[in-house]
Amino acid sequence: MRVTSDVGPFSIIPEWVLDAEISDRAVRLYVLLGRYADANGSSYPGRGTLAKRLGCSVDSVDRAARELVIAGALEKTSRWTEDGDQTTNLCRLIYAAPVQHPGRKPAATPSRNGAAQNENHLERETPLAATPRARNPLWDTLTTIFGEPSTRSAQKVRGKVLSSLTAAGASPEEMLKRARKWPNYFPDAVMTDLALEKHWDTLGRPPLRRTR
Numbered sequence: 001m002r003v004t005s006d007v008g009p010f011s012i013i014p015e016w017v018l019d020a021e022i023s024d025r026a027v028r029l030y031v032l033l034g035r036y037a038d039a040n041g042s043s044y045p046g047r048g049t050l051a052k053r054l055g056c057s058v059d060s061v062d063r064a065a066r067e068l069v070i071a072g073a074l075e076k077t078s079r080w081t082e083d084g085d086q087t088t089n090l091c092r093l094i095y096a097a098p099v100q101h102p103g104r105k106p107a108a109t110p111s112r113n114g115a116a117q118n119e120n121h122l123e124r125e126t127p128l129a130a131t132p133r134a135r136n137p138l139w140d141t142l143t144t145i146f147g148e149p150s151t152r153s154a155q156k157v158r159g160k161v162l163s164s165l166t167a168a169g170a171s172p173e174e175m176l177k178r179a180r181k182w183p184n185y186f187p188d189a190v191m192t193d194l195a196l197e198k199h200w201d202t203l204g205r206p207p208l209r210r211t212r
Helices: 015-019 024-036 047-054 058-071 137-146 152-167 172-185 193-198
Strands: 002-005 008-011 074-080 086-093
Touching (some): 008 024, 024 058, 137 193, 172 193
Antiparallel strands (some): 002 008, 074 086
8 A cells, every 4th residue: 555755665564464464575575566566455566576676586476475475465366368377466455354264255356448457467477268167166276376287287186185175074164274374384496286185284284483
């Protein structure tokens, strides 16, 4: 959220985000996104711009963004063409603290006419034809954390992960809870849906001391 004054521009951050179980870089990313956000919290800076201002790599920006999504502080919505192809993700900051868990319904997809002005989004994905499927809370939670699979092979991997986690008795709430623990157990590793499934049991153990 942007604020200006006689001494310069400011970015306001909700206190619950400061208290969230996220890294310092994720907090800084939230603040930086707030500098670019409009009145609705929608923010469109390029990943390269964010990386430069944060003094880190683009991959580090992506990891910090994923932390914000898991914490319920950032919402990413897939956008589709009229032909059913995925284009880019729309990112929106969440100011209100989650009531029960960070999983949220995606924001309304912008019209095709508004797509051209938002070319530099936080993340781009390889187009994949949209196929109808029955709603599944676990699939929706994986999408909240990792976004929609961007290729058919990634979609197949997501299906296998879903089957394994379903067999393990996973719930959306538990999935988000264990995803938040990832930086504590694997601070130098990138969390993917396959990695989350592989280390599911480890992430269910008592939490380790988190290293920032």
